Amino acid sequence: MRLSRRTLSAVPEEARPALGPDGLRTGLVHLGLGAFHRAHQAVYTEDAGDPAFGVCGVTMRSMAAAEALAPQDHLYSVLERDGAHASIRVVGVLTAVVGPEVGIARIADPDVRVITMTVTEPGYRHDPATGRLRADDPEVAADLAGRPPVTAVGRLVAGLRARRAADAGPVTVMSCDNLVGGGRLLAGLVAEHCRLGREEDLLAWIEPNVAFPSSMVDRIVPAATAADRAAASRLLGVEDRAALGTEPFRQWVIEDRFAAGRPPWERAGAIVTPDVAPYETMKLRMLNGVHSLLAYLGALAGLRTVDQAMARPDLVEVARRYLEHDAAPTLTPPPGVDLADYGARLLTRLANPALRHPIAQIAADGTHKLPQRLLPVIRDRLAHGAEARWAALGVAAWMRCVAAGRADDGAPLTVADPSAERLRMPEAGPAEVVDRLMGREPAGSRALLVDWLFRLTADGALATARAAAREG
Ligand code: CS2
Numbered sequence: 055m056r057l058s059r060r061t062l063s064a065v066p067e068e069a070r071p072a073l074g075p076d077g078l079r080t081g082l083v084h085l086g087l088g089a090f091h092r093a094h095q096a097v098y099t100e101d102a103g104d105p106a107f108g109v110c111g112v113t114m115r116s117m118a119a120a121e122a123l124a125p126q127d128h129l130y131s132v133l134e135r136d137g138a139h140a141s142i143r144v145v146g147v148l149t150a151v152v153g154p155e156v157g158i159a160r161i162a163d164p165d166v167r168v169i170t171m172t173v174t175e176p177g178y179r180h181d182p183a184t185g186r187l188r189a190d191d192p193e194v195a196a197d198l199a200g201r202p203p204v205t206a207v208g209r210l211v212a213g214l215r216a217r218r219a220a221d222a223g224p225v226t227v228m229s230c231d232n233l234v235g236g237g238r239l240l241a242g243l244v245a246e247h248c249r250l251g252r253e254e255d256l257l258a259w260i261e262p263n264v265a266f267p268s269s270m271v272d273r274i275v276p277a278a279t280a281a282d283r284a285a286a287s288r289l290l291g292v293e294d295r296a297a298l299g300t301e302p303f304r305q306w307v308i309e310d311r312f313a314a315g316r317p318p319w320e321r322a323g324a325i326v327t328p329d330v331a332p333y334e335t336m337k338l339r340m341l342n343g344v345h346s347l348l349a350y351l352g353a354l355a356g357l358r359t360v361d362q363a364m365a366r367p368d369l370v371e372v373a374r375r376y377l378e379h380d381a382a383p384t385l386t387p388p389p390g391v392d393l394a395d396y397g398a399r400l401l402t403r404l405a406n407p408a409l410r411h412p413i414a415q416i417a418a419d420g421t422h423k424l425p426q427r428l429l430p431v432i433r434d435r436l437a438h439g440a441e442a443r444w445a446a447l448g449v450a451a452w453m454r455c456v457a458a459g460r461a462d463d464g465a466p467l468t469v470a471d472p473s474a475e476r477l478r479m480p481e482a483g484p485a486e487v488v489d490r491l492m493g494r495e496p497a498g499s500r501a502l503l504v505d506w507l508f509r510l511t512a513d514g515a516l517a518t519a520r521a522a523a524r525e526g
Contacts (some may be wrong), residue, residue, distance in 0.1 A: 074108060074149075081104060083166050085171045099317050111128075127177055133286045138408070188225060214227075228268075232338060269306065270333040272306070309328070341400055346427050376445060381445070384434040414469075
């Protein structure tokens with residue numbers, strides 16, 4: 055028996071949706087219906103409890119989620135796991151799951167007042183160093199030339215164009231990816247797309263009618279596995295082919311800048327504030343920074359999951375020092391947050407053995423992730439006359455992963471990245487790799503990076519971490 059409206063009565067009562075599936079209208083369109091949205095913003099939106107804000111999920115790349123969800127009336131479960139403890143709930147807030155073309159049309163529906171977006175960092179197709187749209191990207195260029203758009207910004211602009219034509223009124227577009235100032239970035243990319251596409255009139259409508267708040271999102275959601283689906287189906291008593299596994303922790307901090315109303319997300323525990331910047335910077339440099347550091351060292355060491363890395367005391371020590379000595383001193387803590395507590399809690403979350411978060415997932419797209427995570431820590435410390443040793447170790451480990459393409463034991467290592475080919479240089483020595491990959495980075499970190507890369511190459515990741523942890 056498969057999970058659906060009809061079989062919902064067979065699901066334990068405490069696991070049934072808090073909102074929906076009946077009586078929901080669609081007030082929110084989400085672009086990028088991956089596991090993260092379904093375990094994070096969708097859960098908050100359901101818990102906010104406003105039936106005007108059912109969610110239409112738009113798949114941007116693969117139709118797999120749509121195929122699993124359609125026979126289940128868009129119901130799916132979220133399985134929270136912490137060690138041996140598990141709890142499950144069915145989410146009923148999705149009113150539809152559609153492909154991009156229908157999604158663009160839905161943006162023109164006057165009932166829709168918020169568009170949220172999770173399209174991954176490279177999905178914005180911007181230059182991370184400048185925040186500008188990469189107009190030379192072939193997909194961007196083809197979208198600008200007028201084909202049915204395939205890029206996220208191209209699709210969003212098409213949706214806004216349709217909304218303007220339908221006179222459907224103001225709307226808010228909220229980026230929910232791991233970016234600094236995602237709202238400002240997205241507003242800039244949309245404006246550039248309009249200008250390059252000679253749609254100044256559309257831009258003149260967007261400026262007063264569309265708000266682009268930023269938001270900080272946090273929940274560890276590994277790509278769903280067959281084991282999650284099997285465990286969820288056991289707990290539910292019906293089969294759920296769209297189940298997701300995640301941790302109990304979740305956090306969402308939202309910039310309070312909406313053009314046409316929003317779900318009362320604070321009822322679900324979100325923080326709605328005029329200034330998300332301190333939260334974003336903290337989360338990106340601490341959680342995501344330490345994630346990347348552990349992922350690249352772990353990948354070189356042949357480890358598969360974050361909890362495996364967290365079972366190595368030397369790697370934990372490196373992570374702890376990165377948080378304390380490098381990341382924390384660059385941050386202004388958000389109101390009421392103690393960075394030492396935040397860091398300690400973070401390490402506990404990462405050690406959760408039930409998550410099995412694949413290192414390969416975190417290691418992917420470093421060219422887009424590191425400029426948000428480790429590089430600004432290095433830069434800020436340098437500006438204060440200090441060295442960010444541990445952040446530099448993370449960057450050097452990334453360089454070793456992408457340049458050598460082999461783990462320390464010689465096994466092939468493929469790190470997914472839009473620039474993967476350019477980054478491969480198996481024959482190059484440490485200094486050459488640093489010079490070719492460092493690009494615009496300040497020269498002050500060069501010697502440190504070359505030194506770490508030399509040590510990683512000679513001794514491997516685990517021995518380097520062990521020796522470094524002893525050196526202090
Ligand atoms: C991770 C994030 O994949 C990654 O790079 O660092 O997806 C991380 O799990 C989330 O940001 C946690 O909120």
